[in-house]
Amino acid sequence: MRPVWGKKRVFTVFQTSPSFVTSVQKSGAEVFAPLFAYLFPSGYKPFAKYVQIGLAFCRCRRYTICSVKERFPPPFSGKAAGSMMDLHMFDYSFLQDTPPQGVSLLLRETSRLQARLLDQKRAYPAIYSALESAGRVRSLLSACRAGNMESRAAEICARNSPPITQAERDMADYRDALFEVEMGHPAVEPCRRDLLRLHTLLLARTPGCAGGRYRESPGFSPVPSQEIPEAMELWEQALVTAYGEKNYPPLLLIPCLVADFTCICPFSPGGRRTAYLLTRLLLQRAGYVLPVSWEEQVCRYNAFYVHALRQVQERQDYWPFIEVFLTLLYLCACQAEKAFALLPGRKMTKKSRVEAVIAGSPVPISKGEICKLLPDVSPTTVEAALGELVKSGQALRRGSARTARYELA
Template sequence: MRRFDYSFLNNGLLPAKLVNLTASITSLKTIAGVRKEEYVRVFTELEAIAKVQSVKSSNAIEGIVTSDERIAAIVNQNSAPLNHTEAEIAGYRDALNEIHLGCEHINFRRSDILRLHEMLLSAAGHEYGGRYKTDDNVIMEVDAFGNRKVRFSPTPAAETEAAMEQLELAYLDACGDANVNQLLLIPCVILDFLCIHPFRDGNGRMSRLLSLLLLYKSGHDVGKYVSFEEQINNRKAYYYEALRRSSDGWRTNENTYFPFIENFLSTLYMCYKELDKRFAVVHGRKITKKARIESTVLNSLTPLSKAEICKILPDVSPTTVEAVLGAMVKAGAIKRIGAGRASRYAKA
């Protein structure tokens, strides 16, 4: 059976890139914490937007998709699911809400993991929600010619419960070691969860829910305000490559966690950087939407389109962005480059 041992995180022989990433994340986390206390309303708006993006992206990674309008209606509970796909989406919404509202009462333990899995699948009526797999499963991949092959063989069903118990105990043991950085531990646990693949369905979505849970419990709640799942989906080729590299040799305890740790931390770092972009104003200045738009353009090293500004500031309407840009051009603070949809704006 696979041996779960995270003591290597305490040997001081970690790649410099990972150490530097954790330091950068810690710095951005401190800044975000100060801003969250001062700008409660802005963070509340960002949380509502990120929740929609998280539900959309985590399901999209698994090929579960519908229109943006339907996603928003389901997440905001303005409409009941109309079909099986939408019921799957509603299940992720319910599990994500549970983590957002009560992460301090949820732990990485068997009862809580099974309860979250049941919540994830219950809306779609799956009878196997909240239960470990009863049949062996495999992770397939399809080549450019449509040929299938087994990429990875997870833990057999007969060994799954024992493996999950050992994973839980190894995590608790590492949590009790003050010399183990939690930011490095979390991706190791998530990788092992994915390699066990304990459920018949929903393993990928559960891995992202558990990532958020463990991050929130460690004090890194940026995923509430900038979708962690969207960052994965935007760069999922890199995610799957890191997963492949770190799972190679996993069954025989010969794998390396470092590629997956680096991808995980890079994703988290990008979340913090996205959040930081939305607050690029002079310290102490009241952050109005107008000020945030102005600062976004004036502090950008490259010209930005209206669409790019809207992506950086998703809680600001396109109409407001357009009005502020027009006023800035008229005042001579910025210049317009190009015309129509190709227009971009840069500091004059």
């Protein structure tokens, strides 16, 4: 439906983030100025490349509801003058201060869910193993941006089929590096030597790209290529000092280290995937489990992730990135929590677990989404359980065939 643009017409623009949803009502003539100011605080021009407006329009009484999809421009668009010491001091002493209220709440809830995940890992190893296997497949797809190659990603992850295309070779490289981090993480350290070795694994099957060395091109980083060795040495010294002498809270320190590593951008190509592996390595060494795909959550909320990184690079303000990082970690823990779908004190049948997943979903949920949340339950079993629930009147089916979604009656 075509919207009517006019000064007297009222529009509602929805701005969505992982932690809150706000709606701002403005007249048609005033909508876009504050929106572009919000999306481009540094004065970027609102090119269609970065902002897509008008994805969906519908009439609702006297309002036109405008669905907005925002995509932020690259966070590092210029070269910095001066040395790395002038640019950034890697000072994490602010972590000794009281964190903002939102960060404190996320820290408490994330720690609580992590403790429950550790208990469930010990109590239900089969479910945890199936969840971890499904998470690796999603990680390969998201890290390598392989689209809808889920069946091939599962075969490559299980080493049942050799890679053929370049996208499949990238997934095989990431699989090798991911297993190196997961299986050998006591011996793998977050230092320059081991990060270079992981980068070598990431580009092992990429023709024309030699891994295991720092980038030589300018890229989008404010750090010139000739200053990367010095910047990485300072970063590693700050990491050793923060862990050894300062004893900062791990869930507050890890986002700072990941943000600074990403701002340096020492590798190209492969820098983004190396940052994913560094995040997993730091979390595992701190004792936190991550059975689902961290890479999938980052790609899903990439706009907010990149926008928070820009705050670190431009203002040296880490708190926005820490909040986004903890939000994504909390979402990962919530996703893993749903996969168990267990009642306290007793085990549940697979049918009861399907029913618990439907009950825990705030909106009607499809069979495919249930299968992702319960990776140890076969699609045939899920379909049979849904049929029994609908037949007995315990659940309602909305739609038909592939569009069918289920909710409790």
